[in-house]
Amino acid sequence: MELSDRDHALVSALAEGLPLVSHPYRAVGAQLGMDEAEVIGRIQAMRDGGVIRRFGIIVRHHELGFKANAMSVWSIPDAVVSEVGRRLGDAPEVTLCYRRPPRLPDWPYNLFCMIHGRDRAAVEEIVAGLVRRFDLGAYPHAVLFSTRRFKQTGARYGRPIPRAAAAE
Amino acid sequence: MDHLDQRLLNEFQQDFPLESRPYAVLGERLGLDEDEVMDRLARLTRGGSVSRVGAVFRPHTVGGSTLAAMAVPDHRLEEVADLVNAFPEVNHNYQREHRLNLWFVVTAPSKARVAEVLAEISQSAGIEVLDLPLLEHFHIDLGFDLKWS
Known part of the structure:
Protein backbone atom coordinates (compact mmCIF):
# COMPACT_ATOMS: atom_id res chain seq x y z
CA MET A 1 0.00 0.00 0.00
CA VAL A 59 -0.50 -0.98 27.41
CA ARG A 60 2.77 -0.79 29.25
CA HIS A 61 3.83 -4.21 30.45
CA HIS A 62 6.03 -3.09 33.29
CA GLU A 63 3.39 -0.92 34.95
CA LEU A 64 0.91 -3.80 34.76
CA GLY A 65 3.09 -6.12 36.76
CA PHE A 66 5.09 -7.75 33.98
CA LYS A 67 8.29 -6.57 35.57
CA ALA A 68 10.68 -8.83 33.69
CA ASN A 69 11.42 -8.73 30.00
CA ALA A 70 14.08 -10.55 28.11
CA MET A 71 15.29 -10.52 24.57
CA SER A 72 15.84 -14.17 23.86
CA VAL A 73 18.12 -14.77 20.87
CA TRP A 74 19.31 -17.75 18.89
CA SER A 75 21.80 -18.37 16.11
CA ILE A 76 19.97 -20.54 13.62
CA PRO A 77 21.19 -21.66 10.19
CA ASP A 78 19.75 -19.59 7.34
CA ALA A 79 18.14 -22.65 5.77
CA VAL A 80 15.78 -23.17 8.71
CA VAL A 81 15.61 -19.80 10.49
CA SER A 82 12.38 -18.69 8.82
CA GLU A 83 10.59 -21.90 9.66
CA VAL A 84 11.75 -21.79 13.28
CA GLY A 85 10.77 -18.11 13.43
CA ARG A 86 7.26 -18.83 12.22
CA ARG A 87 6.78 -21.52 14.85
CA LEU A 88 8.12 -19.31 17.64
CA GLY A 89 6.12 -16.32 16.41
CA ASP A 90 2.92 -18.36 16.77
CA ALA A 91 3.70 -19.28 20.39
CA PRO A 92 1.35 -17.30 22.65
CA GLU A 93 4.07 -16.52 25.20
CA VAL A 94 6.22 -14.75 22.59
CA THR A 95 5.47 -10.99 22.37
CA LEU A 96 7.56 -10.29 19.24
CA CYS A 97 9.65 -12.48 16.95
CA TYR A 98 12.05 -11.11 14.34
CA ARG A 99 14.90 -12.25 12.12
CA ARG A 100 17.80 -9.78 12.01
CA PRO A 101 21.30 -10.03 10.53
CA PRO A 102 24.12 -11.39 12.72
CA ARG A 103 27.12 -9.04 13.14
CA LEU A 104 30.22 -11.15 13.56
CA PRO A 105 32.27 -11.39 15.65
CA ASP A 106 30.31 -9.37 18.25
CA TRP A 107 26.89 -10.73 17.66
CA PRO A 108 26.23 -14.17 16.16
CA TYR A 109 22.46 -14.30 16.76
CA ASN A 110 19.85 -13.94 14.01
CA LEU A 111 16.50 -14.76 15.65
CA PHE A 112 15.04 -12.47 18.32
CA CYS A 113 12.05 -13.11 20.60
CA MET A 114 10.74 -10.72 23.24
CA ILE A 115 9.36 -12.45 26.32
CA HIS A 116 7.52 -10.67 29.14
CA GLY A 117 6.78 -12.16 32.54
CA ARG A 118 5.85 -11.20 36.07
CA ASP A 119 9.41 -11.88 37.25
CA ARG A 120 12.72 -13.23 36.09
CA ALA A 121 11.95 -16.81 37.07
CA ALA A 122 8.73 -16.74 35.04
CA VAL A 123 10.59 -15.53 31.96
CA GLU A 124 13.32 -18.15 32.41
CA GLU A 125 10.67 -20.84 32.64
CA ILE A 126 9.00 -19.60 29.46
CA VAL A 127 12.30 -19.60 27.57
CA ALA A 128 13.16 -23.10 28.80
CA GLY A 129 9.72 -24.25 27.68
CA LEU A 130 10.24 -22.80 24.20
CA VAL A 131 13.63 -24.51 23.89
CA ARG A 132 12.07 -27.85 24.79
CA ARG A 133 8.92 -27.48 22.71
CA PHE A 134 10.67 -26.30 19.56
CA ASP A 135 13.79 -28.43 20.00
CA LEU A 136 16.19 -25.47 20.05
CA GLY A 137 18.76 -26.94 22.45
CA ALA A 138 21.45 -27.36 19.80
CA TYR A 139 21.54 -23.71 18.71
CA PRO A 140 23.75 -21.05 20.32
CA HIS A 141 21.47 -18.99 22.54
CA ALA A 142 21.48 -16.02 24.89
CA VAL A 143 18.86 -14.37 27.11
CA LEU A 144 19.33 -10.64 27.62
CA PHE A 145 17.21 -9.45 30.53
CA SER A 146 16.60 -5.75 30.63
CA THR A 147 17.90 -4.21 33.82
CA ARG A 148 16.89 -0.62 33.21
CA ARG A 149 14.47 1.23 30.95
CA PHE A 150 15.86 4.55 29.81
CA LYS A 151 13.06 5.38 27.37
CA GLN A 152 9.78 3.95 26.09
CA THR A 153 7.52 5.98 23.82
CA GLY A 154 5.54 5.42 20.65
CA ALA A 155 7.35 5.32 17.31
CA ARG A 156 7.48 8.59 15.37
CA TYR A 157 7.26 7.54 11.77
CA GLY A 158 5.06 10.25 10.38
CA ARG A 159 5.89 13.46 8.59
CA PRO A 160 4.05 16.62 9.48
CA ILE A 161 1.63 17.62 6.76
CA PRO A 162 2.91 20.22 4.28
CA ARG A 163 0.85 23.39 4.53
CA ALA A 164 -0.32 23.24 0.93
CA ALA A 165 -1.56 19.66 1.35
CA ALA A 166 -3.37 20.57 4.56
CA ALA A 167 -5.27 23.25 2.72
CA GLU A 168 -6.39 20.93 -0.09
CA MET B 1 -7.65 -1.39 39.52
CA ASP B 2 -11.04 -3.05 39.33
CA HIS B 3 -12.50 -5.68 37.02
CA LEU B 4 -13.76 -3.09 34.53
CA ASP B 5 -10.30 -1.52 34.26
CA GLN B 6 -8.89 -4.96 33.60
CA ARG B 7 -11.44 -5.63 30.87
CA LEU B 8 -10.83 -2.22 29.36
CA LEU B 9 -7.10 -2.94 29.15
CA ASN B 10 -7.39 -6.47 27.83
CA GLU B 11 -10.30 -6.37 25.42
CA PHE B 12 -9.61 -3.31 23.29
CA GLN B 13 -5.99 -3.72 22.25
CA GLN B 14 -7.03 -4.44 18.69
CA ASP B 15 -9.97 -3.54 16.43
CA PHE B 16 -10.64 -0.32 18.31
CA PRO B 17 -13.97 1.03 17.00
CA LEU B 18 -13.62 3.30 13.97
CA GLU B 19 -16.83 5.08 14.73
CA SER B 20 -17.67 8.63 15.53
CA ARG B 21 -17.82 8.04 19.29
CA PRO B 22 -15.55 5.06 19.98
CA TYR B 23 -15.47 5.49 23.75
CA ALA B 24 -19.26 5.24 23.81
CA VAL B 25 -18.95 1.94 21.90
CA LEU B 26 -16.50 0.64 24.52
CA GLY B 27 -18.91 1.81 27.19
CA GLU B 28 -21.77 -0.18 25.69
CA ARG B 29 -19.67 -3.31 25.83
CA LEU B 30 -18.63 -2.68 29.45
CA GLY B 31 -21.86 -1.23 30.81
CA LEU B 32 -20.34 2.22 31.34
CA ASP B 33 -21.21 5.55 29.84
CA GLU B 34 -18.84 7.37 27.52
CA ASP B 35 -17.53 9.78 30.18
CA GLU B 36 -16.73 6.95 32.56
CA VAL B 37 -14.72 5.19 29.85
CA MET B 38 -12.75 8.35 29.09
CA ASP B 39 -12.19 9.01 32.82
CA ARG B 40 -10.90 5.49 33.34
CA LEU B 41 -8.57 5.72 30.34
CA ALA B 42 -7.28 9.10 31.53
CA ARG B 43 -6.59 7.67 34.97
CA LEU B 44 -4.87 4.56 33.56
CA THR B 45 -2.78 6.76 31.28
CA ARG B 46 -1.75 9.01 34.17
CA GLY B 47 -0.86 5.93 36.21
CA GLY B 48 1.29 4.61 33.38
CA SER B 49 -0.63 1.40 32.60
CA VAL B 50 -1.79 2.78 29.27
CA SER B 51 0.70 4.25 26.85
CA ARG B 52 -1.95 5.56 24.44
CA VAL B 53 -4.85 4.60 22.24
CA GLY B 54 -3.12 4.29 18.93
CA ALA B 55 -1.61 2.35 16.14
CA VAL B 56 1.19 -0.18 15.92
CA PHE B 57 2.65 0.08 12.44
CA ARG B 58 4.15 -2.73 10.44
CA PRO B 59 7.87 -2.04 10.29
CA HIS B 60 9.15 -0.51 7.07
CA THR B 61 5.77 0.52 5.73
CA VAL B 62 5.78 4.11 6.90
CA GLY B 63 9.47 4.86 7.18
CA GLY B 64 12.58 3.20 8.48
CA SER B 65 13.46 1.58 11.77
CA THR B 66 16.16 -0.51 13.27
CA LEU B 67 17.36 -2.08 16.48
CA ALA B 68 20.76 -0.86 17.57
CA ALA B 69 23.20 -2.08 20.20
CA MET B 70 26.30 -0.65 21.85
CA ALA B 71 28.90 -1.95 24.28
CA VAL B 72 29.15 0.95 26.74
CA PRO B 73 31.63 0.97 29.64
CA ASP B 74 29.65 0.88 32.90
CA HIS B 75 30.88 4.25 34.10
CA ARG B 76 29.60 5.92 30.89
CA LEU B 77 26.24 4.17 30.70
CA GLU B 78 24.06 7.03 31.97
CA GLU B 79 25.85 9.62 29.90
CA VAL B 80 25.51 7.58 26.70
CA ALA B 81 21.90 6.61 27.49
CA ASP B 82 21.09 10.33 27.84
CA LEU B 83 22.80 11.08 24.56
CA VAL B 84 20.75 8.34 22.85
CA ASN B 85 17.48 9.46 24.51
CA ALA B 86 17.99 13.00 23.28
CA PHE B 87 17.11 11.89 19.74
CA PRO B 88 13.34 12.04 19.19
CA GLU B 89 13.81 9.17 16.72
CA VAL B 90 14.72 6.84 19.62
CA ASN B 91 11.56 5.34 21.07
CA HIS B 92 12.86 2.46 23.20
CA ASN B 93 16.14 2.37 25.07
CA TYR B 94 17.07 -0.38 27.51
CA GLN B 95 20.06 -1.56 29.44
CA ARG B 96 20.47 -5.33 29.00
CA GLU B 97 22.68 -7.98 30.57
CA HIS B 98 25.35 -8.55 27.95
CA ARG B 99 28.65 -7.09 26.82
CA LEU B 100 26.41 -5.23 24.35
CA ASN B 101 24.56 -3.52 27.17
CA LEU B 102 22.62 -0.66 25.59
CA TRP B 103 19.81 -1.54 23.17
CA PHE B 104 17.57 0.97 21.47
CA VAL B 105 15.08 1.26 18.62
CA VAL B 106 15.31 4.07 16.08
CA THR B 107 12.33 4.97 13.89
CA ALA B 108 12.20 7.82 11.40
CA PRO B 109 10.28 8.89 8.30
CA SER B 110 13.11 7.59 6.09
CA LYS B 111 15.80 4.92 6.17
CA ALA B 112 18.38 7.63 5.41
CA ARG B 113 17.45 9.47 8.61
CA VAL B 114 17.76 6.24 10.63
CA ALA B 115 21.31 5.78 9.29
CA GLU B 116 22.12 9.40 10.12
CA VAL B 117 20.92 9.01 13.71
CA LEU B 118 23.08 5.90 14.20
CA ALA B 119 26.10 7.69 12.75
CA GLU B 120 25.57 10.75 14.95
CA ILE B 121 25.22 8.61 18.08
CA SER B 122 28.31 6.60 17.22
CA GLN B 123 30.31 9.73 16.57
CA SER B 124 29.17 11.62 19.68
CA ALA B 125 29.73 8.65 21.97
CA GLY B 126 32.90 7.44 20.30
CA ILE B 127 31.49 3.90 20.47
CA GLU B 128 30.56 1.59 17.61
CA VAL B 129 26.81 1.13 17.06
CA LEU B 130 25.63 -2.24 15.73
CA ASP B 131 22.76 -1.84 13.26
CA LEU B 132 20.39 -4.82 13.39
CA PRO B 133 17.55 -4.05 10.98
CA LEU B 134 14.57 -6.30 10.76
CA LEU B 135 14.74 -8.84 7.93
CA GLU B 136 11.59 -10.81 8.61
CA HIS B 137 8.84 -10.66 11.23
CA PHE B 138 6.93 -13.68 12.37
CA HIS B 139 4.52 -12.52 15.01
CA ILE B 140 0.93 -11.53 14.35
CA ASP B 141 0.41 -8.72 16.84
CA LEU B 142 -2.83 -9.30 18.67
CA GLY B 143 -1.85 -7.20 21.65
CA PHE B 144 -0.72 -8.54 24.99
CA ASP B 145 -2.90 -10.92 26.97
CA LEU B 146 -2.79 -9.63 30.52
CA LYS B 147 -4.04 -12.95 31.97
CA TRP B 148 -5.71 -11.33 34.96
CA SER B 149 -7.16 -14.42 36.55
Whole structure:
Protein backbone atom coordinates (compact mmCIF):
# COMPACT_ATOMS: atom_id res chain seq x y z
CA MET A 1 0.00 0.00 0.00
CA GLU A 2 1.35 3.43 -1.01
CA LEU A 3 0.83 6.13 1.57
CA SER A 4 -0.05 9.65 0.51
CA ASP A 5 1.16 12.82 2.19
CA ARG A 6 -2.18 13.01 3.96
CA ASP A 7 -1.73 9.46 5.29
CA HIS A 8 1.73 10.39 6.56
CA ALA A 9 0.33 13.47 8.27
CA LEU A 10 -2.30 11.34 9.96
CA VAL A 11 0.34 8.81 11.08
CA SER A 12 2.26 11.70 12.59
CA ALA A 13 -0.80 13.07 14.38
CA LEU A 14 -1.67 9.62 15.78
CA ALA A 15 1.77 9.23 17.37
CA GLU A 16 0.54 11.00 20.49
CA GLY A 17 -2.47 8.73 20.65
CA LEU A 18 -6.16 9.32 20.09
CA PRO A 19 -7.41 12.17 22.31
CA LEU A 20 -9.80 11.28 25.12
CA VAL A 21 -12.72 13.35 23.85
CA SER A 22 -16.16 12.36 22.70
CA HIS A 23 -15.36 12.66 18.95
CA PRO A 24 -11.64 11.87 18.83
CA TYR A 25 -11.39 11.28 15.07
CA ARG A 26 -12.99 14.65 14.44
CA ALA A 27 -10.51 16.25 16.86
CA VAL A 28 -7.53 14.65 15.10
CA GLY A 29 -8.90 15.73 11.71
CA ALA A 30 -9.35 19.31 12.90
CA GLN A 31 -5.56 19.64 13.29
CA LEU A 32 -5.02 18.35 9.76
CA GLY A 33 -7.75 19.91 7.69
CA MET A 34 -9.58 16.57 7.37
CA ASP A 35 -13.13 15.77 8.33
CA GLU A 36 -14.01 12.86 10.58
CA ALA A 37 -14.97 10.55 7.71
CA GLU A 38 -11.63 11.06 6.01
CA VAL A 39 -9.69 10.29 9.22
CA ILE A 40 -11.70 7.13 9.85
CA GLY A 41 -11.46 6.09 6.20
CA ARG A 42 -7.68 6.51 6.09
CA ILE A 43 -7.13 4.59 9.35
CA GLN A 44 -9.44 1.85 8.06
CA ALA A 45 -7.53 1.66 4.77
CA MET A 46 -4.16 1.51 6.52
CA ARG A 47 -5.48 -1.22 8.80
CA ASP A 48 -6.93 -3.21 5.91
CA GLY A 49 -3.74 -2.66 3.90
CA GLY A 50 -1.60 -4.04 6.72
CA VAL A 51 0.26 -0.79 7.33
CA ILE A 52 -1.36 -0.63 10.76
CA ARG A 53 -0.90 -4.02 12.40
CA ARG A 54 -2.98 -3.17 15.40
CA PHE A 55 -5.15 -0.23 16.40
CA GLY A 56 -6.26 0.01 20.00
CA ILE A 57 -5.20 0.48 23.57
CA ILE A 58 -1.44 0.15 23.92
CA VAL A 59 -0.50 -0.98 27.41
CA ARG A 60 2.77 -0.79 29.25
CA HIS A 61 3.83 -4.21 30.45
CA HIS A 62 6.03 -3.09 33.29
CA GLU A 63 3.39 -0.92 34.95
CA LEU A 64 0.91 -3.80 34.76
CA GLY A 65 3.09 -6.12 36.76
CA PHE A 66 5.09 -7.75 33.98
CA LYS A 67 8.29 -6.57 35.57
CA ALA A 68 10.68 -8.83 33.69
CA ASN A 69 11.42 -8.73 30.00
CA ALA A 70 14.08 -10.55 28.11
CA MET A 71 15.29 -10.52 24.57
CA SER A 72 15.84 -14.17 23.86
CA VAL A 73 18.12 -14.77 20.87
CA TRP A 74 19.31 -17.75 18.89
CA SER A 75 21.80 -18.37 16.11
CA ILE A 76 19.97 -20.54 13.62
CA PRO A 77 21.19 -21.66 10.19
CA ASP A 78 19.75 -19.59 7.34
CA ALA A 79 18.14 -22.65 5.77
CA VAL A 80 15.78 -23.17 8.71
CA VAL A 81 15.61 -19.80 10.49
CA SER A 82 12.38 -18.69 8.82
CA GLU A 83 10.59 -21.90 9.66
CA VAL A 84 11.75 -21.79 13.28
CA GLY A 85 10.77 -18.11 13.43
CA ARG A 86 7.26 -18.83 12.22
CA ARG A 87 6.78 -21.52 14.85
CA LEU A 88 8.12 -19.31 17.64
CA GLY A 89 6.12 -16.32 16.41
CA ASP A 90 2.92 -18.36 16.77
CA ALA A 91 3.70 -19.28 20.39
CA PRO A 92 1.35 -17.30 22.65
CA GLU A 93 4.07 -16.52 25.20
CA VAL A 94 6.22 -14.75 22.59
CA THR A 95 5.47 -10.99 22.37
CA LEU A 96 7.56 -10.29 19.24
CA CYS A 97 9.65 -12.48 16.95
CA TYR A 98 12.05 -11.11 14.34
CA ARG A 99 14.90 -12.25 12.12
CA ARG A 100 17.80 -9.78 12.01
CA PRO A 101 21.30 -10.03 10.53
CA PRO A 102 24.12 -11.39 12.72
CA ARG A 103 27.12 -9.04 13.14
CA LEU A 104 30.22 -11.15 13.56
CA PRO A 105 32.27 -11.39 15.65
CA ASP A 106 30.31 -9.37 18.25
CA TRP A 107 26.89 -10.73 17.66
CA PRO A 108 26.23 -14.17 16.16
CA TYR A 109 22.46 -14.30 16.76
CA ASN A 110 19.85 -13.94 14.01
CA LEU A 111 16.50 -14.76 15.65
CA PHE A 112 15.04 -12.47 18.32
CA CYS A 113 12.05 -13.11 20.60
CA MET A 114 10.74 -10.72 23.24
CA ILE A 115 9.36 -12.45 26.32
CA HIS A 116 7.52 -10.67 29.14
CA GLY A 117 6.78 -12.16 32.54
CA ARG A 118 5.85 -11.20 36.07
CA ASP A 119 9.41 -11.88 37.25
CA ARG A 120 12.72 -13.23 36.09
CA ALA A 121 11.95 -16.81 37.07
CA ALA A 122 8.73 -16.74 35.04
CA VAL A 123 10.59 -15.53 31.96
CA GLU A 124 13.32 -18.15 32.41
CA GLU A 125 10.67 -20.84 32.64
CA ILE A 126 9.00 -19.60 29.46
CA VAL A 127 12.30 -19.60 27.57
CA ALA A 128 13.16 -23.10 28.80
CA GLY A 129 9.72 -24.25 27.68
CA LEU A 130 10.24 -22.80 24.20
CA VAL A 131 13.63 -24.51 23.89
CA ARG A 132 12.07 -27.85 24.79
CA ARG A 133 8.92 -27.48 22.71
CA PHE A 134 10.67 -26.30 19.56
CA ASP A 135 13.79 -28.43 20.00
CA LEU A 136 16.19 -25.47 20.05
CA GLY A 137 18.76 -26.94 22.45
CA ALA A 138 21.45 -27.36 19.80
CA TYR A 139 21.54 -23.71 18.71
CA PRO A 140 23.75 -21.05 20.32
CA HIS A 141 21.47 -18.99 22.54
CA ALA A 142 21.48 -16.02 24.89
CA VAL A 143 18.86 -14.37 27.11
CA LEU A 144 19.33 -10.64 27.62
CA PHE A 145 17.21 -9.45 30.53
CA SER A 146 16.60 -5.75 30.63
CA THR A 147 17.90 -4.21 33.82
CA ARG A 148 16.89 -0.62 33.21
CA ARG A 149 14.47 1.23 30.95
CA PHE A 150 15.86 4.55 29.81
CA LYS A 151 13.06 5.38 27.37
CA GLN A 152 9.78 3.95 26.09
CA THR A 153 7.52 5.98 23.82
CA GLY A 154 5.54 5.42 20.65
CA ALA A 155 7.35 5.32 17.31
CA ARG A 156 7.48 8.59 15.37
CA TYR A 157 7.26 7.54 11.77
CA GLY A 158 5.06 10.25 10.38
CA ARG A 159 5.89 13.46 8.59
CA PRO A 160 4.05 16.62 9.48
CA ILE A 161 1.63 17.62 6.76
CA PRO A 162 2.91 20.22 4.28
CA ARG A 163 0.85 23.39 4.53
CA ALA A 164 -0.32 23.24 0.93
CA ALA A 165 -1.56 19.66 1.35
CA ALA A 166 -3.37 20.57 4.56
CA ALA A 167 -5.27 23.25 2.72
CA GLU A 168 -6.39 20.93 -0.09
CA MET B 1 -7.65 -1.39 39.52
CA ASP B 2 -11.04 -3.05 39.33
CA HIS B 3 -12.50 -5.68 37.02
CA LEU B 4 -13.76 -3.09 34.53
CA ASP B 5 -10.30 -1.52 34.26
CA GLN B 6 -8.89 -4.96 33.60
CA ARG B 7 -11.44 -5.63 30.87
CA LEU B 8 -10.83 -2.22 29.36
CA LEU B 9 -7.10 -2.94 29.15
CA ASN B 10 -7.39 -6.47 27.83
CA GLU B 11 -10.30 -6.37 25.42
CA PHE B 12 -9.61 -3.31 23.29
CA GLN B 13 -5.99 -3.72 22.25
CA GLN B 14 -7.03 -4.44 18.69
CA ASP B 15 -9.97 -3.54 16.43
CA PHE B 16 -10.64 -0.32 18.31
CA PRO B 17 -13.97 1.03 17.00
CA LEU B 18 -13.62 3.30 13.97
CA GLU B 19 -16.83 5.08 14.73
CA SER B 20 -17.67 8.63 15.53
CA ARG B 21 -17.82 8.04 19.29
CA PRO B 22 -15.55 5.06 19.98
CA TYR B 23 -15.47 5.49 23.75
CA ALA B 24 -19.26 5.24 23.81
CA VAL B 25 -18.95 1.94 21.90
CA LEU B 26 -16.50 0.64 24.52
CA GLY B 27 -18.91 1.81 27.19
CA GLU B 28 -21.77 -0.18 25.69
CA ARG B 29 -19.67 -3.31 25.83
CA LEU B 30 -18.63 -2.68 29.45
CA GLY B 31 -21.86 -1.23 30.81
CA LEU B 32 -20.34 2.22 31.34
CA ASP B 33 -21.21 5.55 29.84
CA GLU B 34 -18.84 7.37 27.52
CA ASP B 35 -17.53 9.78 30.18
CA GLU B 36 -16.73 6.95 32.56
CA VAL B 37 -14.72 5.19 29.85
CA MET B 38 -12.75 8.35 29.09
CA ASP B 39 -12.19 9.01 32.82
CA ARG B 40 -10.90 5.49 33.34
CA LEU B 41 -8.57 5.72 30.34
CA ALA B 42 -7.28 9.10 31.53
CA ARG B 43 -6.59 7.67 34.97
CA LEU B 44 -4.87 4.56 33.56
CA THR B 45 -2.78 6.76 31.28
CA ARG B 46 -1.75 9.01 34.17
CA GLY B 47 -0.86 5.93 36.21
CA GLY B 48 1.29 4.61 33.38
CA SER B 49 -0.63 1.40 32.60
CA VAL B 50 -1.79 2.78 29.27
CA SER B 51 0.70 4.25 26.85
CA ARG B 52 -1.95 5.56 24.44
CA VAL B 53 -4.85 4.60 22.24
CA GLY B 54 -3.12 4.29 18.93
CA ALA B 55 -1.61 2.35 16.14
CA VAL B 56 1.19 -0.18 15.92
CA PHE B 57 2.65 0.08 12.44
CA ARG B 58 4.15 -2.73 10.44
CA PRO B 59 7.87 -2.04 10.29
CA HIS B 60 9.15 -0.51 7.07
CA THR B 61 5.77 0.52 5.73
CA VAL B 62 5.78 4.11 6.90
CA GLY B 63 9.47 4.86 7.18
CA GLY B 64 12.58 3.20 8.48
CA SER B 65 13.46 1.58 11.77
CA THR B 66 16.16 -0.51 13.27
CA LEU B 67 17.36 -2.08 16.48
CA ALA B 68 20.76 -0.86 17.57
CA ALA B 69 23.20 -2.08 20.20
CA MET B 70 26.30 -0.65 21.85
CA ALA B 71 28.90 -1.95 24.28
CA VAL B 72 29.15 0.95 26.74
CA PRO B 73 31.63 0.97 29.64
CA ASP B 74 29.65 0.88 32.90
CA HIS B 75 30.88 4.25 34.10
CA ARG B 76 29.60 5.92 30.89
CA LEU B 77 26.24 4.17 30.70
CA GLU B 78 24.06 7.03 31.97
CA GLU B 79 25.85 9.62 29.90
CA VAL B 80 25.51 7.58 26.70
CA ALA B 81 21.90 6.61 27.49
CA ASP B 82 21.09 10.33 27.84
CA LEU B 83 22.80 11.08 24.56
CA VAL B 84 20.75 8.34 22.85
CA ASN B 85 17.48 9.46 24.51
CA ALA B 86 17.99 13.00 23.28
CA PHE B 87 17.11 11.89 19.74
CA PRO B 88 13.34 12.04 19.19
CA GLU B 89 13.81 9.17 16.72
CA VAL B 90 14.72 6.84 19.62
CA ASN B 91 11.56 5.34 21.07
CA HIS B 92 12.86 2.46 23.20
CA ASN B 93 16.14 2.37 25.07
CA TYR B 94 17.07 -0.38 27.51
CA GLN B 95 20.06 -1.56 29.44
CA ARG B 96 20.47 -5.33 29.00
CA GLU B 97 22.68 -7.98 30.57
CA HIS B 98 25.35 -8.55 27.95
CA ARG B 99 28.65 -7.09 26.82
CA LEU B 100 26.41 -5.23 24.35
CA ASN B 101 24.56 -3.52 27.17
CA LEU B 102 22.62 -0.66 25.59
CA TRP B 103 19.81 -1.54 23.17
CA PHE B 104 17.57 0.97 21.47
CA VAL B 105 15.08 1.26 18.62
CA VAL B 106 15.31 4.07 16.08
CA THR B 107 12.33 4.97 13.89
CA ALA B 108 12.20 7.82 11.40
CA PRO B 109 10.28 8.89 8.30
CA SER B 110 13.11 7.59 6.09
CA LYS B 111 15.80 4.92 6.17
CA ALA B 112 18.38 7.63 5.41
CA ARG B 113 17.45 9.47 8.61
CA VAL B 114 17.76 6.24 10.63
CA ALA B 115 21.31 5.78 9.29
CA GLU B 116 22.12 9.40 10.12
CA VAL B 117 20.92 9.01 13.71
CA LEU B 118 23.08 5.90 14.20
CA ALA B 119 26.10 7.69 12.75
CA GLU B 120 25.57 10.75 14.95
CA ILE B 121 25.22 8.61 18.08
CA SER B 122 28.31 6.60 17.22
CA GLN B 123 30.31 9.73 16.57
CA SER B 124 29.17 11.62 19.68
CA ALA B 125 29.73 8.65 21.97
CA GLY B 126 32.90 7.44 20.30
CA ILE B 127 31.49 3.90 20.47
CA GLU B 128 30.56 1.59 17.61
CA VAL B 129 26.81 1.13 17.06
CA LEU B 130 25.63 -2.24 15.73
CA ASP B 131 22.76 -1.84 13.26
CA LEU B 132 20.39 -4.82 13.39
CA PRO B 133 17.55 -4.05 10.98
CA LEU B 134 14.57 -6.30 10.76
CA LEU B 135 14.74 -8.84 7.93
CA GLU B 136 11.59 -10.81 8.61
CA HIS B 137 8.84 -10.66 11.23
CA PHE B 138 6.93 -13.68 12.37
CA HIS B 139 4.52 -12.52 15.01
CA ILE B 140 0.93 -11.53 14.35
CA ASP B 141 0.41 -8.72 16.84
CA LEU B 142 -2.83 -9.30 18.67
CA GLY B 143 -1.85 -7.20 21.65
CA PHE B 144 -0.72 -8.54 24.99
CA ASP B 145 -2.90 -10.92 26.97
CA LEU B 146 -2.79 -9.63 30.52
CA LYS B 147 -4.04 -12.95 31.97
CA TRP B 148 -5.71 -11.33 34.96
CA SER B 149 -7.16 -14.42 36.55
